[in-house]
Amino acid sequence: MSKLEKLIEQFLKDPPEVRFDDVQYLLESFGFEEKRSKGSHHSFRNSVGLKITVPKKGGKMVKGVYVQQIIKLLNLENWNNENAD
Incomplete structure (x- = not known):
């Protein structure tokens, strides 16, 4: 099982908190780039304009x-390894 698959599995278990590094890795794996950081808030955007x-x-x-917003944004409930680039 890859690191990405393990992270997705972890996110789908509805944890109360996750590490920011894991969020960043997951979003970057799905084509998001960190566009802006102001204080404790980090904005990510992908090539089609989705942002969080x-x-x-x-x-x-x-x-x-x-975490729940990220699950919905990336449609992780329906994700499988075939969708990975």
Whole structure:
């Protein structure tokens, strides 16, 4: 199982918090780039214009509510390894 698959599995378990580094890795794996960072808020955007702003709690963690937004944005419930680039 790849790192990406493990992260997706972790996100789908509805954790209360995840590491910001994991969020960043997941978003970048799906073609998002960090476009802007202001304080604790980091904005990511992909080539078709989808965007999400993710705040870091305490500088390292991301709250579960943002994990849920990422799951919906990336449609992770329906993702499988064949969709990976």
